Amino acid sequence: MDIQIQEETNTPKNYATSLIRDCVKFWIREGDKAVKNNKSGKWGSKETQKMAQTMQPDDFILDMVLCDCKAACNSQFAQDSGNVYECGRTRSHVWVQIDEDRILMIFIPVYNTIAKVIDKLGSRGNVSEADVLQFIETNKFEADFIADIKGYYLI
Numbered sequence: 001m002d003i004q005i006q007e008e009t010n011t012p013k014n015y016a017t018s019l020i021r022d023c024v025k026f027w028i029r030e031g032d033k034a035v036k037n038n039k040s041g042k043w044g045s046k047e048t049q050k051m052a053q054t055m056q057p058d059d060f061i062l063d064m065v066l067c068d069c070k071a072a073c074n075s076q077f078a079q080d081s082g083n084v085y086e087c088g089r090t091r092s093h094v095w096v097q098i099d100e101d102r103i104l105m106i107f108i109p110v111y112n113t114i115a116k117v118i119d120k121l122g123s124r125g126n127v128s129e130a131d132v133l134q135f136i137e138t139n140k141f142e143a144d145f146i147a148d149i150k151g152y153y154l155i
Helices: 015-040 046-054 057-073 076-080 109-121 129-139 143-153
Strands: 004-007 085-089 093-098 101-107
Touching (some): 015 076, 015 101, 057 085, 057 093, 109 143
Antiparallel strands (some): 085 093
């Protein structure tokens, strides 16, 4: 599984951020296997098995990464640090912040190909709806990515 971490220059090296990095390394190494074994019922709880059976693998992995980030943000270290650790997820990435400053963004690169679409089509507001729909049809993208493209350009 290809998972990347974008770190801001102000990202501290401490227990919480090290724990998050280690968890991401686990998901890189074991993510595909975890999806497969949760789908089959061999691993996980009833909840994670259902998630793996009903979600796209990338979404399942990002939800699992978010769970790990929540554990780090709610750890005793984070609570005792005097800072406010928070995390969350958008469709394409998991974010971690300290005192309202983002320090980490964790993503699976397939979701970030919207940047490649923007490079080809141009920025929002400079492209017609017909051009966007033609581009989608020509490239035969998956449904989730089509929704992302339409969401960026047409909404």
